[in-house]
Amino acid sequence: MSTVRLTMGQALVRYLCNQFTVIDGKQVPLFAGLFGIFGHGNVTCISEALEAVQDKLPTWRGQNEQSMALAAVGYAKAMRRRQIMVALSSIGPGALNMVTAAGCAHANRLPILILAGDVFANRRPDPVLQQVEQFNNPTVSVNDAFKAVTRYWDRITHPEQIISSLPQAVATMLDPGDCGPAFIGLCQDTQEIAFDYPEAFFAPTVHTIPRLRPDRDRVAKAVELIKSARRPLIISGGGVRYSGAEKEVADFALKHGVPMAETIAGKGAVTHDHPAHVGPIGVIGSSSANEMAGAADVIIAIGTRLQDFTTGSWTVFAQDAQFVSINAARYDATKHRALAVVGDAKETVAELAAALAGWKVDAAWTQKGKAAFKGWNDLLDQHQKPTNDPVPTYAQVVGVVNKWAAPNDTMVTAAGGLPGETAKGWKIKNPNTYDLEFGFSAMGYEIAGGWGHAMAKKGDGETIVMVGDGSYLMMNSDIYSTVLTGHKLIVVVCDNGGYAVINRLQNFKGTPSFNNLIKDSRVKEPFAVNFAQHAASMGALTRQCESLADLEAALKWAKTTDRTTVISIVTDAYAWVPGDADWDVGVPEVSDRPEVRKAREHHETIRKKQRIGV
Numbered sequence: 001m002s003t004v005r006l007t008m009g010q011a012l013v014r015y016l017c018n019q020f021t022v023i024d025g026k027q028v029p030l031f032a033g034l035f036g037i038f039g040h041g042n043v044t045c046i047s048e049a050l051e052a053v054q055d056k057l058p059t060w061r062g063q064n065e066q067s068m069a070l071a072a073v074g075y076a077k078a079m080r081r082r083q084i085m086v087a088l089s090s091i092g093p094g095a096l097n098m099v100t101a102a103g104c105a106h107a108n109r110l111p112i113l114i115l116a117g118d119v120f121a122n123r124r125p126d127p128v129l130q131q132v133e134q135f136n137n138p139t140v141s142v143n144d145a146f147k148a149v150t151r152y153w154d155r156i157t158h159p160e161q162i163i164s165s166l167p168q169a170v171a172t173m174l175d176p177g178d179c180g181p182a183f184i185g186l187c188q189d190t191q192e193i194a195f196d197y198p199e200a201f202f203a204p205t206v207h208t209i210p211r212l213r214p215d216r217d218r219v220a221k222a223v224e225l226i227k228s229a230r231r232p233l234i235i236s237g238g239g240v241r242y243s244g245a246e247k248e249v250a251d252f253a254l255k256h257g258v259p260m261a262e263t264i265a266g267k268g269a270v271t272h273d274h275p276a277h278v279g280p281i282g283v284i285g286s287s288s289a290n291e292m293a294g295a296a297d298v299i300i301a302i303g304t305r306l307q308d309f310t311t312g313s314w315t316v317f318a319q320d321a322q323f324v325s326i327n328a329a330r331y332d333a334t335k336h337r338a339l340a341v342v343g344d345a346k347e348t349v350a351e352l353a354a355a356l357a358g359w360k361v362d363a364a365w366t367q368k369g370k371a372a373f374k375g376w377n378d379l380l381d382q383h384q385k386p387t388n389d390p391v392p393t394y395a396q397v398v399g400v401v402n403k404w405a406a407p408n409d410t411m412v413t414a415a416g417g418l419p420g421e422t423a424k425g426w427k428i429k430n431p432n433t434y435d436l437e438f439g440f441s442a443m444g445y446e447i448a449g450g451w452g453h454a455m456a457k458k459g460d461g462e463t464i465v466m467v468g469d470g471s472y473l474m475m476n477s478d479i480y481s482t483v484l485t486g487h488k489l490i491v492v493v494c495d496n497g498g499y500a501v502i503n504r505l506q507n508f509k510g511t512p513s514f515n516n517l518i519k520d521s522r523v524k525e526p527f528a529v530n531f532a533q534h535a536a537s538m539g540a541l542t543r544q545c546e547s548l549a550d551l552e553a554a555l556k557w558a559k560t561t562d563r564t565t566v567i568s569i570v571t572d573a574y575a576w577v578p579g580d581a582d583w584d585v586g587v588p589e590v591s592d593r594p595e596v597r598k599a600r601e602h603h604e605t606i607r608k609k610q611r612i613g614v
Contacts, residue, residue, distance in 0.1 A: 013046070017029070019207060035060050036086075046117075065089045066100050074456075075453070075455055078410070091130050091131070095118075102181045108265065112173075113169060113182050116185055121157040151179070152168060152181075177330065211347050215341070215343075218341045228298070231296050232296060232298045232365075239328060246269040259292050260277055261278050261293065264282075264310070265438075280424060281581075282312050283579065284438075285310075290581050296318070298321070302348075315611070321611075328345070380425055380577070389572075394496075394576065408430055412437075414446045414449065415441045416467075416468035416471055417468060451485075468500075469494070469496065469529065469531070476534070482563075483540060494569060495528065496571045496573035497526075498520075543568070554567045587599050588600065
């Protein structure tokens with residue numbers, strides 16, 4: 001057997017460089033690049049290997065390990081899980097900074113390879129700098145924290161172990177049913193050790209993402225159930241987009257007359273004006289989709305994990321509604337008494353379509369969906385139209401940005417008030433141009449995730465980031481990263497004075513405003529941050545807007561700029577587009593406040609509507 005002598009760090013990097021995939025008929029690296037911050041846990045070994053291959057595996061330096069990993073999540077979303085980024089940190093706090101991003105990738109079923117320095121395998125110098133010691137278990141390091149938020153976890157204590165570990169990590173990240181983050185801890189002394197690796201380990205390998213075919217009997221049962229339906233509804237989830245099944249699902253809906261709602265992750269599989277589309281479903285969804293869900297007798301859930309914001313905490317469906325759940329993941333397909341059809345969305349929908357040839361829903365149900373969606377669009381227009389009010393609403397700002405955006409521009413946002421306002425009000429012009437990170441609702445994802453999207457887009461349209469002032473203050477340093485690397489973003493900061501949407505929920509459940517808006521927090525004196533000046537200090541081009549007209553002018557200007565451009569505008573903290581779905585959150589069972597007691601009484605009516613998941 002032919003071998004080559006390399007350190008573990010060198011071997012790991014060589015392996016990554018020799019993994020490939022095929023996208024749109026073209027062979028490309030499976031690992032498109034690496035985000036890294038070096039410290040004593042990786043700078044002397046892994047960096048030595050990475051420096052030598054920077055033309056094959058480019059290393060991008062971020063400002064924070066969490067935001068680097070979130071950028072990798074954004075890249076995976078933009079590439080629809082077909083290409084992967086690596087996030088690398090030193091040990092201790094650098095590694096722990098990535099746990100939140102790992103949770104985001106895990107919740108969203110997205111691939112990212114996380115590499116973190118670890119303690120010494122030989123334990124000779126223990127405790128090393130940044131080592132957290134567990135008195136009763138010396139094998140534990142901070143990297144054990146990743147076990148809860150990764151699909152694959154390993155710690156390399158001997159250089160030979162990567163021969164078995166790396167292929168398993170890759171297989172996990174490319175498995176549609178088990179997809180998620182993979183973590184590998186790299187003991188500092190193990191990185192330096194040389195080993196005679198088989199040359200075959202580094203043979204160029206082209207990976208393809210498998211498409212799981214559904215069980216024939218389950219397909220037959222699904223066909224039978226769908227044919228029995230008088231009021232079927234499709235819920236199109238993120239799995240539709242990751243499978244590349246957008247056309248198949250849209251054509252299925254249109255051919256059979258089945259109204260098509262979308263989840264948060266599924267938004268963007270079709271354009272807003274697709275004839276079968278009835279809008280987003282759930283807590284931050286549309287009245288049209290929620291109306292159809294409440295009346296539906298069979299729900300065809302495709303590629304969705306049916307989280308509470310999709311289901312309204314399981315209040316938007318009739319108690320006797322039946323589910324056909326099509327999902328590559330058995331765990332997701334089996335939820336809530338569904339007829340589980342475990343399989344790839346594209347392949348499964350194609351089989352269903354063939355078996356349902358000639359079948360079509362009663363036209364009255366299809367027309368009901370169209371009428372409901374028209375009503376919803378009229379409501380959106382009402383809320384998004386400009387007024388003479390001195391402070392614009394989120395809905396108005398979203399409407400202006402959406403109208404200005406070109407079809408190939410991608411909009412990225414995440415936590416706070418913008419998820420609801422964009423899920424409801426952003427009208428998709430081209431498929432796969434919208435990313436709302438709401439599987440984990442990770443504040444701080446917006447700018448970091450936008451960096452990943454801009455990398456993936458390679459100049460094909462603008463990357464527009466819409467972010468609230470709260471998320472901006474939590475994580476903004478990748479404005480500097482994008483200026484340094486030349487990945488332009490257009491960032492629209494909506495400043496409503498704090499955590500306004502949580503203040504809304506707090507008030508709705510009976511508690512006075514407290515510790516959410518800056519003015520209601522324990523501060524010496526409230527004052528407004530000048531976000532334009534702040535972003536300018538990191539090299540961005542900026543404008544502060546006082547009106548919707550200013551915003552329109554600033555957006556027009558932003559198209560002409562050559563670097564990341566940040567536009568700030570004050571927005572109303574109390575005005576929101578209405579929604580119809582309920583949401584189950586804890587409300588105190590006893591309280592001295594009459595407002596809380598009233599909220600509790602109302603909340604009990606919500607829980608009585610919940611569909612029991614057995």
